[in-house]
Amino acid sequence: MDKRNCVSESVLTAGTATAGGLMTEFSLERILAEPRKYRYETHMHTKEASACAGSTGAEMVRAYYRAGYSGIIVTDHFFNGNSCIPAHLPWTQRVELFCQGYENALREASKLDFHVFFGWEYNDNGAEFLTYGLDKDFLLAHPDMLSWPIEKYLRVVREAGGFVSQAHPYREAWYIKEIRVFPELVDAIEVRNASHTDPEFDEKALELANKYGLYHTGGSDAHFAEYLPGGGMEFDCELFSIEDFIRAVKEGRGRVIP
Numbered sequence: 001m002d003k004r005n006c007v008s009e010s011v012l013t014a015g016t017a018t019a020g021g022l023m024t025e026f027s028l029e030r031i032l033a034e035p036r037k038y039r040y041e042t043h044m045h046t047k048e049a050s051a052c053a054g055s056t057g058a059e060m061v062r063a064y065y066r067a068g069y070s071g072i073i074v075t076d077h078f079f080n081g082n083s084c085i086p087a088h089l090p091w092t093q094r095v096e097l098f099c100q101g102y103e104n105a106l107r108e109a110s111k112l113d114f115h116v117f118f119g120w121e122y123n124d125n126g127a128e129f130l131t132y133g134l135d136k137d138f139l140l141a142h143p144d145m146l147s148w149p150i151e152k153y154l155r156v157v158r159e160a161g162g163f164v165s166q167a168h169p170y171r172e173a174w175y176i177k178e179i180r181v182f183p184e185l186v187d188a189i190e191v192r193n194a195s196h197t198d199p200e201f202d203e204k205a206l207e208l209a210n211k212y213g214l215y216h217t218g219g220s221d222a223h224f225a226e227y228l229p230g231g232g233m234e235f236d237c238e239l240f241s242i243e244d245f246i247r248a249v250k251e252g253r254g255r256v257i258p
């Protein structure tokens with residue numbers, strides 16, 4: 001079956017059942033004909049690379065699979081964020097270690113009907129940028145990237161085909177000394193972060209995105225398999241690659257899960 005077509009996969013015939021004696025009625029036909037939605041996590045961490053995460057890439061895959069998601073984008077904290085990769089190692093080794101959460105997740109997903117895509121969360125003094133669409137080779141090719149001013153980082157990654165969403169731009173937290181937003185230098189804004197307890201953080205983010213006509217992304221910032229905050233994005237079609245994800249967001253085919 002071609003999973004790319006957005007037509008409901010299950011057009012089975014089934015009778016309508018009523019629960020005997022109870023005032024409940026449900027239609028199996030209705031349930032089966034309901035168009036399938038595909039949920040993806042766009043922002044999450046693994047303990048292979050993020051110092052603040054408590055679960056491996058493989059554990060995160062299992063948790064999201066059980067929770068009904070179709071896939072995840074692993075966005076570990078890059079070296080300028082809450083990274084657990086030793087800074088004294090050679091660049092190549094650091095990048096290899098950084099990618100392990102993603103690679104372990106990918107390996108686990110190969111046993112399941114589940115997708116794992118690569119990204120990272122780049123930090124500049126508390127302002128954080130979810131970077132999608134680039135791969136390990138990009139990181140290996142730029143061993144000097146940590147010395148770039150943030151404006152240069154955002155320009156270079158986007159010129160290389162990357163898609164950047166500023167993560168939780170209005171989050172207030174102990175580790176964010178100052179709120180800095182870069183609407184003119186990014187593609188999208190994370191308008192919903194399911195880890196937020198103050199709705200105002202997301203309301204302001206949505207306002208910013210709309211004011212500048214930026215794309216919307218939504219994610220959860222999960223760090224532990226035992227605690228998935230929910231959220232993410234929902235699509236009518238299955239996404240098979242990070243390029244599919246970027247295209248779907250740009251074409252407005254993604255819905256940010258509230």
Ligand SMILES: [Zn+2]
Nearest residue numbers: 045050052082
């Ligand atoms: Zn973290």
Ligand SMILES: [Zn+2]
Nearest residue numbers: 043044121221
């Ligand atoms: Zn994060």
